[in-house]
Amino acid sequence: MEDAKAALLERFRAYLEEEPGAREGSDAGIDDKHETDAPDLFTLLAELAALKNEVKLESRQVKTALEQFRDLFDSLRQANEHLSAELSRRQQDARDIALNAERDILLELVELRDRLRDGRGQAAAYRPNWLAHASGAAEFITGMTQGLSMNLRRLDETLDRREVRPIQVVGQPFDPRIMRAIEVGRDPALPIGTVLAELRIGYRRGESLLRLADVIVNKFEDHPQ
Structure with a gap:
């Protein structure tokens, strides 16, 4: 420990004994180095x-x-x-x-x-x-x-x-979507357009039409009294 203190004192004494110009030159060299390194x-x-x-x-x-x-x-x-x-x-x-x-x-x-x-x-x-x-x-x-x-x-x-089933048409009003009028008949007891008879059976398949029904439709003329 004593040796370390002695060494530090010796270095500090040597620094003090240096010429001022030498120290300034040394410090300037350090500053120049930092200035050169910095962009x-x-x-x-x-x-x-x-x-x-x-x-x-x-x-x-x-x-x-x-x-x-x-x-x-x-x-x-x-x-x-x-x-x-x-x-x-x-x-x-x-x-x-x-x-x-x-x-x-x-x-x-x-x-x-x-x-x-x-x-x-x-x-x-x-x-x-x-x-x-x-x-x-x-x-x-x-x-x-x-x-x-x-x-x-x-x-x-x-x-x-x-699911193919016949269409019930006799006695029903004529419906051109599912029926085809082949003949006309006359029955004053029934409304005009009523299906009187079925000539060929019509069929549905589920909700879709498979074949039209051929029918005879009521059509008569009222004669005035």
Whole structure:
């Protein structure tokens, strides 16, 4: 400890014994060194201006990149919307094709039902004579009538499972949306436009019209007394 104090005192004594000019020169050298190391104001402002321009340039590049990404995202969104619309349209077209195909089949079935009904009606109206009984034709007609009735019942069950049901029109006001007037009749007891009879059964499938009903519509002229 004493040695350290002695060394410090010796250095301080040596400093005091130095020439003043030497100390000033030494201090000036230190100041000049600090002044040389520190940038001047012009250089500092120039560097700040360069940094500002660089930041502006980078900001402009970032903005351009964002706009490009925005355009890309818009293009992707439009392409996705177009694809979704096209997919929906194709799905709807497929459903329409399936419905139209099924509609054609159902129309064929109701036409077949008309023929079965007419055939059963003719068979049921047949009145065999003694010769038909003797030859066995009467039994054949009876069996055929029963077979037609069974087939007609099965066909009605098939149509009912497909929600195909007949339209009730007799006694109703004429409705051109579901009916087609084939003939006119005259019944003063009923209002004008009332359906008097049905020539061909109309059908609905669910809430949609499958086939128009052909009807006879009441139409008469009032004669003044």
